[in-house]
Amino acid sequence: MDKTTHVGGTDDFNVVFIGAGNIMFGSDEGPWNHSFRFEHKLGLRLKVVAIVDPAVERANAVLKKKRDSFVVSAYQNTRVFKTLDDFVKNMTPKERPRAFVVGSPPMFRGTLQPGRDIEIQIMKHFPGVAMFIEKPAATGPKSEIEQAFNIARRISDSNSICSVGYMLRYLKAVQKMKQIIEENGLVVMATIARYAAAYEAITKPDWWDKSKSAGPIIEQGTHFCDLSRYFGGEVDISSVTAHSLEWDEEAGHLSKLRIDESKIAPENRIPRVTAATWKYDSGAVGSLTHVATLQGRNYSCELEVHADGYCLKLVNPYVQPVLHVRKPGDDYEQTFTFPDDDPFFSEISNWIDIIEDIEEDPEAAQILSTYEDACRTYEFTWAIREASERSRATTLATRRPATSVVEEVLAEEENEA
Template structure:
């Protein structure tokens, strides 16, 4: 497997700044994300969270108080809360100089060179050379700003900053096994087929249902499977993307168990229920993705299939209990591989920290699997799908 995951022992403190005090950083009932927990596990007593930056000071203070009541108190007992990065820069002491920033603030505040939405550039200016971990998607601005996101990517790359973006599914053992099978057998991928069906009843944030705030479910949620599709299929010919949607006001788009009041959202701002897209990869292969807002209850239903000559690789339930079904030449029966207790969130943090700690010294240090530029390409694909679905919707409405 192309990565090494380990607890790092040592005596020197590892200073980290968390940007954002929300669920991605400190966990929630909605899913397995919780970066602080993975940092505690990876670094042990070396972890020192020197600052938590969030304009919601009360929330930040509250999560720190809870941490200080537990056995990881030493990581948080001296953490200072700041409303803005500027406040931190003005007040940081030499001993609190960070080695790394974790950016988990909402994506509308990053990914551009515009004041207030340029956290990456601000960090690199104030702390050149300090490593960055950025949550996905890299931005949720209008599609007209995609060019700006690529400029941020170039700035990060040119500076030599160690940077990783949180497409954690790339780090799944099942995904790496799929990669290994493709590489070992010198296969050429023919098609990727991805399906993401979310349990909408459990999604209670009005912003998620509002396109102008979340950018819509393909960009905000489907992004993981667009990224995973690219991970196997390679670069996408963006001009080839075609998509269709089922809209909220079509008969088949009625949902009976919404946990939000959708009538409070402007009709043109409501999200589609289904988006189905196809495209060509530059290799000639074909990509297919369908995102569905249909399930009730709590569990999502997600699958990714990759086909090559003689081979079918099918990844099922990657978020919770990944199972990989492999069909090979010479046998019609699928081999089944299960991966209990695999934690891709830990793996991505672990690999990133390994690269910060010993990027030159240890040839076994695994490579970061998603660079900022790579994440920009996934972001670009999600916008292309949304815009293609809206074009086909408008065309249908205009012809009726």
């Protein structure tokens, strides 16, 4: 990113940030920080005309830090608003945005419900304006999935340049995998994904509450579900099966929880492990195991893609991606490393290049995750969660009759005594 040339031109590039949280301004938990990438991509052209967030104090706090730094020119005239309507009512012609970056919590987007329909509101007030929207598309109940697809259709009809933040698709390692598959005419036979989260570092109570985050598959494992689809193709949703290890089972105890889980209703506590399998429309098979078992800070994540004679294994994609490739005629793996790769920057850079209609390198400027594509991943993650909950319900149903029989026998023995 430090070797990138700023987008040319002298005109201001007005942006509105929806949300002033970690994804937008960074945190100690991970490498995300959209504002940082915008500053490097646009340089002095960047003008953040507004930050929209009901948590005004938080927004003003991050704004003060920016104004005390070398990027002050992007933020010196930024105004903070509680709602998008407030911004629209107070906006001057000079402040009209070229783009919106939506980084508010997913529970507040991806639906047609008032207060949870930020995409619809943006398109209403700013038809055709470019949008960058964080993943997942939403975290509402399953019954609202069709509303997300409705929004996808509206975005497509509006001709808005819209990108969704599935940044792992932009990894050089992932694109190398795609290149190998395409150049060798391979047909993917299986995808095997493993995602191990460092739960000790997850201190946000909402993440542990399914009624707010929708659970770890939908909120976190979504990246690996998306990558699995990226390589395997569309999923046969009816084929999805899954099992989970829950908080109240013998093997489900976590010793270093940093939140008070007793404050979360038992039915809303998240599973410790989810293991899922499915079929792709092509006939290929996919699997995902998501675990919240690691302590410390570092996650451990891998994705294998198998084809005839080939195994492509992506390791540690979030921090320092490594790609291991085994080819026909060779029992040993070839290893590729990709130092200084920043997929967060790449997804922002590609999106802005398309907005600016830069054609110097048309191959580079591609949006790799549309809103409709993101909705399909969202639907897929819900299918996994539902399958695991059905499995748990079946297990509990079979346990109860057995328990009842034992209790009845004990009661009879006591009466006879």
